[in-house]
Amino acid sequence: MTNTAFDCRMCGHCCEGKGGIVVSPSDLQRLCDFLRMSADAVIAAYGEHVNGKLKIRCGEDGYCIFFRHGRGCIVHEGKPSICKAWPFFRGNIEDAESLALAKEFCPGINPDISHEDFAREGTAYLVKEHLLASDTRTEANALILPHRR
Secondary structure: OOOOOEOOOOOOHHHEOOOOOEOOHHHHHHHHHHHOOOHHHHHHHHEEEEOOEEEEOEOOOOEEOOEEOOOEEOOHHHOOHHHHHOOOOHHHHHOHHHHHHHHHHOOOEOOOOOHHHHHHHHHHHHHHOOOOOOOOOOOOHHHOOHHHO
């Protein structure tokens, strides 16, 4: 399947801002494997608990601590599912206005794609890549698509 909805430009817009990078249990294991660190060490070095969920901290510059300007994500192969899923979040898939706002924010989203095509492509991508979530306690809400259960 060719992805016509999104082509990452590595601009970092989606890596900026506090509080959005939820680390599920499987994400934590993937990060541990990639970084060759224990879960406790990864959490101590890079994580914080916010409202009961483990999240990646931001650096002084306001970006995810794994983002480097000009290089992108330095843990790309081990990054959390929420990062792998962008821009295919529930809001953008279910709501045309949310997608319109995302198109203004992210230069990698095809500005000409219809909401219907974006939603179809995005859902297929999330399923294919095993990125859908179901546990609101430990996973990113943006990856929970109620109609896919």
